[in-house]
Every structure is written in C-alpha cells, then in structure tokens.
Amino acid sequence: MPAKKKINAVPVPRVRASNRKRVAKPASAVTSMEKKIIFGSSVIILILMVSLHISGCFNDLKASKLNRDYINFPEFGIHLPTSYSIHGFDVSVHQGLLNWDLLEKAESGNVKLDFVFIKATEGRTKVDRYYKHNWQQAKKHGFIRGAYHYLLPNKSGKDQAKLFLKTVDLEEGDFVPVCDIEVTAGVDKEMIEQCVQDWLDTVEETVGKKxxxxxxxxxxxxYLSDSFSDYPLWIAHYYVPGLDLEDNNKWHFWQHSDKARIKGISKRLDFNVFNGSMDELNLFRI
Structure with a gap:
C-alpha cells in the first residue's frame, strides 16, 4: 500500500483577550449605582407629585373659602366679599345730587358703610360739580371721608396737584389725598410715571403723608408696579371673589363693584372694602 500522506496540522490562532467578544449583561443585571439613580429619581418624582397635590388642595381650599365669603346681598344688588369688615363707597358728578340720609342708613346684615371717597378735581382746571356738596354732607353724616383727583398724564402733574390742594379743604381725620390714574391720555409709560410722581411729591410736601x-x-x-409699589394702593377689580396683584404687593382698598344699589337712590354706586382693621385704616387719615 502506498504510504499515507502526512497531513500538516493547521495551527489554531490564539485569540487575544482584548478581541474576545464580550457577553452582554442580561437586562435584569442592574448595577448598584443604577439602582440608586432609579430610586432617587422615583423619590423626586413622588415628592413633586405630592407637592402638586398639596398645592392643588390648598388652591382649592382658598378658592372655596373665597367663594363662601363672596355673598349676594339683594339689598345692595351685588355680591360682597364678607371676609372684610370695613366697607365704603365713592361718588362723583356721575351719581348726581345724592340723598345722604339714605346713604347713612344703608345697611344689610352686618354690613354698613363706614367711609367714602369723593371726586374733587380733574386735570389742571376742572372741579367736580358736586364736590363741595358731597364733601360737606359726608362729614355731616359721620362718614370717614377722602378726596381724589382724576389725573391726566398728558398735563403737568404739579399743576394738577396745585388745583387739588387749592380746592380741597382737608381736616384732621380725613383720608390722605388720592391720585386717580387710569388713562394713558396718549402718552408713554415714562411720561405717565413722571406725571404721577410729580403729583404725589407735590401733595406729600403739603400734607406730610404719602x-x-x-x-x-x-x-x-x-404701568405703575415698577415705580409705585411702596404707595398705598386702592385697586379697582370688579365682580370677582378675591384680589391678588401680580407682584404680590399688598393693596389697601379694593373697589370690587360699580353696580351697587341703595334703596331710594337711582344711580348705581361703586362699593369698596378696606384690607385691614379700623386701627390700620386710621393710619391713612390725616
């Protein structure tokens, strides 16, 4: 038989450790660090959910309380925020010649009118037609009274302040003067701020109080929150159970309705509340 051919063995190449295919961990194989991260994230999410829930409950309770305190008074023809105990109104030529005897007697439940703001002047030359009558009658009927000026920001603030001071005979116990600013009169924010500041400064120099x-x-x-947040504020905001300002500044008076009725008086009135006690109210008197 012919001799068998010798078959040369083919050497098997050695695989370096670095080239070996790594075996992937099973999905369930999570490191200790990964577990901590997952747990921590879960705790944070849980805390946020609880916080949001508590915040929501608080807001619901706040809204519920506001609604409970916002009660319809048929005698006045409006809802009143009854969480405030000091109520008042304001008047101008728009209400005509008023019967102050009826205003003094106006009462419903535990709500009566304690104070009144009266329009005195407007712009540089205009005096309210019924200012003098209203001013005298308010004192005669025992109301805490205050006078306001309707400011036109396209006119000199100092000149308007001088008209107000010349017109209004302020006495001890009256409210400090009020600057009513609610129109732009076609001027920009900077001019509005300057006019308001000029009026306020001129009046404060004479009266001695802001x-x-x-x-x-x-x-x-x-227009005003950037420069006048440190002044006492009387804010008009109608037909809602509560009042909050965007800058969280404290307001002192709130004109909450312009549709109040008093039996025997044909024109509707603006109704207001004071945000505080009678001792705190007295701080705004001369």
Missing part, C-alpha cells in the same frame, strides 16, 4: 394711588388692576400691573 397719598393713595387709585387705579385698575390691569393699569397698575402695566
């Missing part, structure tokens, strides 16, 4: 600023919620937040 005047009150009256305006709407929207106007305050759009």
């Amino acid at each position: 005047p009150i600023i009256y305006t709407s919620k929207k106007f305050y937040e759009s």
Whole structure:
C-alpha cells in the first residue's frame, strides 16, 4: 500500500483577550449605582407629585373659602366679599345730587358703610360739580371721608396737584389725598410715571403723608408696579371673589363693584372694602 500522506496540522490562532467578544449583561443585571439613580429619581418624582397635590388642595381650599365669603346681598344688588369688615363707597358728578340720609342708613346684615371717597378735581382746571356738596354732607353724616383727583398724564402733574390742594379743604381725620390714574391720555409709560410722581411729591410736601394711588388692576400691573409699589394702593377689580396683584404687593382698598344699589337712590354706586382693621385704616387719615 502506498504510504499515507502526512497531513500538516493547521495551527489554531490564539485569540487575544482584548478581541474576545464580550457577553452582554442580561437586562435584569442592574448595577448598584443604577439602582440608586432609579430610586432617587422615583423619590423626586413622588415628592413633586405630592407637592402638586398639596398645592392643588390648598388652591382649592382658598378658592372655596373665597367663594363662601363672596355673598349676594339683594339689598345692595351685588355680591360682597364678607371676609372684610370695613366697607365704603365713592361718588362723583356721575351719581348726581345724592340723598345722604339714605346713604347713612344703608345697611344689610352686618354690613354698613363706614367711609367714602369723593371726586374733587380733574386735570389742571376742572372741579367736580358736586364736590363741595358731597364733601360737606359726608362729614355731616359721620362718614370717614377722602378726596381724589382724576389725573391726566398728558398735563403737568404739579399743576394738577396745585388745583387739588387749592380746592380741597382737608381736616384732621380725613383720608390722605388720592391720585386717580387710569388713562394713558396718549402718552408713554415714562411720561405717565413722571406725571404721577410729580403729583404725589407735590401733595406729600403739603400734607406730610404719602397719598393713595387709585387705579385698575390691569393699569397698575402695566404701568405703575415698577415705580409705585411702596404707595398705598386702592385697586379697582370688579365682580370677582378675591384680589391678588401680580407682584404680590399688598393693596389697601379694593373697589370690587360699580353696580351697587341703595334703596331710594337711582344711580348705581361703586362699593369698596378696606384690607385691614379700623386701627390700620386710621393710619391713612390725616
């Protein structure tokens, strides 16, 4: 038989450890660090959910309380925020010649009218037609009274302040003067701020106390909050159970309705509340 051919063995190449195919961990194989991260994230999410729930409950409770305190008073023809104990109104030529005996007697439940703001002047030359009558009658009928000026920001603030001071005979116990600013009169924010500041400074120099600023919620937040947040505020914001300002500044008076009725008086009135006690109210009197 012919000799068998010798078959040369083919050497098997050695695989380096670095080239070996790594075996992937099973999906369930999670490291200790990964477990900590997952646990921590879960805790944070849980805390956020609980916080949101608590916040939501708090807001619901707040809204519920506001609604409970916002009660319809048929005698006045409006809802009143009854969580405030000091109520008042304001008047101008628009209400005509008023019967102050009826205003003094106006009462419903535990709500009676304690104070009144009266329009005195407007712009540089205009005096309200019924200012003098209303001013005298308010004192005669025992109301805490205050006077306000309707400011036109396209006119000199100093000149307007001089008209107000010349017209209004302020006495001890009256409210500090009020600057009513609610229109732009076609001027920009900078001019509005300057006019308001000139009026306030001129009046404060004479009276010795910071005047009150009256305006709407929207106007305050759009034009005044940057420069006048440290002044006493009287804010108009109608037909809602509560009032909060965007800058969280404290308001002092709130004109909450312009549709109040008093039996025997044909024109509707603006109704207001004071945000505080009678001792705190007295701080705004001369």
